[in-house]
Amino acid sequence: MKKVLKRLVVSCFAVVACTSTLQAQNYQPTEKNLENRANFEKERLGIFLHWGFYSMFGRGEWVLEQQSLNKDEYACAAAGFYPSKFSASEWVKAFKDAGAKYMCITSRHHDGFSMFDSKATDFDIMDATPFKRDIIGELSKACDEEGIAFHLYYSLLDWTREDYPVCNTGKNTGRKGDQQNYDSYFNFMKAQMKELLTQYNTRALWFDGFWDQSKEFDWRMDEFYKYIHGIKPECLIGNNHHLAPIDGEDFQMFERDLPGENTAGFSAGATIGKLPLEMCQTMPTGTWGYSVNDMSFRSVEELIRLLVKAVSKNSNLLINIGPRADGTLPDLALDRLKGMGEWMRKYGDTIYGNGAGSLPEQSWGVSTSCGNTEYLHLFTYDNTTLEIPFTGKVKKVNLFDGHQPLKYKLNKKAKTLTIELGQVPSGIDTIIEIVRP
Ligand code: FHN
Numbered sequence: 001m002k003k004v005l006k007r008l009v010v011s012c013f014a015v016v017a018c019t020s021t022l023q024a025q026n027y028q029p030t031e032k033n034l035e036n037r038a039n040f041e042k043e044r045l046g047i048f049l050h051w052g053f054y055s056m057f058g059r060g061e062w063v064l065e066q067q068s069l070n071k072d073e074y075a076c077a078a079a080g081f082y083p084s085k086f087s088a089s090e091w092v093k094a095f096k097d098a099g100a101k102y103m104c105i106t107s108r109h110h111d112g113f114s115m116f117d118s119k120a121t122d123f124d125i126m127d128a129t130p131f132k133r134d135i136i137g138e139l140s141k142a143c144d145e146e147g148i149a150f151h152l153y154y155s156l157l158d159w160t161r162e163d164y165p166v167c168n169t170g171k172n173t174g175r176k177g178d179q180q181n182y183d184s185y186f187n188f189m190k191a192q193m194k195e196l197l198t199q200y201n202t203r204a205l206w207f208d209g210f211w212d213q214s215k216e217f218d219w220r221m222d223e224f225y226k227y228i229h230g231i232k233p234e235c236l237i238g239n240n241h242h243l244a245p246i247d248g249e250d251f252q253m254f255e256r257d258l259p260g261e262n263t264a265g266f267s268a269g270a271t272i273g274k275l276p277l278e279m280c281q282t283m284p285t286g287t288w289g290y291s292v293n294d295m296s297f298r299s300v301e302e303l304i305r306l307l308v309k310a311v312s313k314n315s316n317l318l319i320n321i322g323p324r325a326d327g328t329l330p331d332l333a334l335d336r337l338k339g340m341g342e343w344m345r346k347y348g349d350t351i352y353g354n355g356a357g358s359l360p361e362q363s364w365g366v367s368t369s370c371g372n373t374e375y376l377h378l379f380t381y382d383n384t385t386l387e388i389p390f391t392g393k394v395k396k397v398n399l400f401d402g403h404q405p406l407k408y409k410l411n412k413k414a415k416t417l418t419i420e421l422g423q424v425p426s427g428i429d430t431i432i433e434i435v436r437p
Pocket of ligand 1: 050061062208209240255280288
C-alpha cells in the first residue's frame with residue numbers, strides 16, 4: 001500500500017513539475033509584438049530576396065552544395081563580389097510601387113556568408129569582399145525611408161563553419177568534421193542575433209534550415225527564442241521548419257504552398273496553427289537565388305491569382321526574387337513588379353486588411369472579405385449568371401470596377417445569392433463586391 005502511495009505521489013509530482021515547466025515555457029507576446037503581428041497580417045504582400053555572392057555563379061543559392069564545391073575555394077569568390085549597381089533605395093521603391101508593404105532578405109544563407117556587418121565572423125560583406133558596404137544596413141535604412149517593414153532571413157544551418165554539426169546536407173564541401181561543436185555554433189548565432197536586432201530596424205526574423213538535423217537533435221530553440229525576445233520583445237519570429245508552430249514563434253510560414261496544401265512536399269507536417277500565416281514562393285519557377293538559365297518567370301496573372309488565393313486562406317504572400325551579382329534585379333522581375341503594382345493600385349482594397357471570405361475555393365475562384373464587404377474573385381467563369389451559397393442580408397452587390405451596381409436575387413430558403421454579371425468575366429480577376437448591412 002505504502003509503495004502504491006509513494007508511486008502515486010511521485011507521478012503526481014512529475015505531472016505538476018512537467019505542467020509547470022510547460023507553463024514556464026508558455027510564451028506571452030508583448031503588446032508591441034501583438035501590434036506588429038496585426039500589422040503584418042494586414043499587409044498581405046511582401047518581397048523576398050535571396051542574395052549572396054553565390055549570385056556570381058548564376059546557379060541558384062545551393063550551388064556550393066549541389067556542385068560539391070570546396071568551401072575554401074568557394075569562399076575566395078567573395079573577393080570578387082562587387083555589386084556596383086546596387087541601390088537600396090531603387091529596389092525598395094520598386095517593391096513599394098509593386099504594392100508590397102514589407103521585404104525580407106537573406107542576411108545569411110546556408111553557405112554561411114553574412115551580407116551584413118558582423119563582428120562575429122570575417123566571412124561577411126565588410127571583411128571578405130571589396131564592396132565593404134553594409135547591404136543589410138542600406139536596405140534597412142531605405143525601408144525606413146519608404147515606410148516598408150524590414151524582415152531578415154537567417155539560416156540556422158551552415159555548410160562552411162567547422163563547428164556546425166554536419167547532418168543531412170553540406171557533407172561534400174571539404175569540412176574536416178573534427179571540430180563540430182553546437183555550443184560554439186549556438187553562441188556564434190546568438191552573437192549574430194544581437195547584431196541583427198540592434199544594428200537594423202528588424203521587425204521579423206525568418207529562420208530556415210531546421211530541417212537539416214535529425215528529429216532527435218536539440219537546436220535549443222526555446223533558449224534561442226527567449227534570447228531574441230529578451231533583446232527585442234516586439235521582434236516577430238518565424239521558422240521554416242515545415243512543422244506546426246513551436247512555442248516562442250510569432251508567425252507561421254509555408255514554403256511553395258498555400259496553407260493546407262502540400263504539392264511541393266514541404267508541408268506534410270505543417271498543421272496550421274493560430275499565428276499569422278505567410279506563404280513564400282519564387283518568381284522564377286526554379287531556384288530562390290539568381291539563376292542564369294531560369295527565365296521561366298511566373299506571369300503577372302499567376303502572381304496576382306496566387307496573392308488573392310493566399311489572402312482567401314488568411315495568408316500573406318512573400319514573393320521571391322534573386323538579384324543579379326551586379327546589384328540589379330532581373331528585367332523579368334522588374335516587369336512582374338510593375339504589373340503587380342498596376343493591379344494593386346486598382347484592387348488593393350480587396351487585398352490589404354482582408355482575410356478569408358465566407359466561401360471555400362470554388363471552381364470559378366475564391367473569396368476575400370474585409371469588415372462587412374465580401375469580394376468574389378472570378379478567375380475563370382464563362383457564364384453571365386453566378387449563384388453562390390449565401391446566408392444573411394445584402395445591402396448591395398457591385399462590380400468592383402467602377403462600383404457599378406449589379407442585379408441580384410437572394411433566396412433565403414435555399415440560402416443562395418444569384419448575381420447577374422451582365423457579361424462573361426474576362427482578364428486576371430473579375431471582382432464582385434457584396435456589401436452586407
Ligand atoms: O534551402 C532553402 C532554400 O534555399 C530557400 O531559402 C527556401 C526558402 O523557403 N528554404 C530552404 C528550403 O526549405
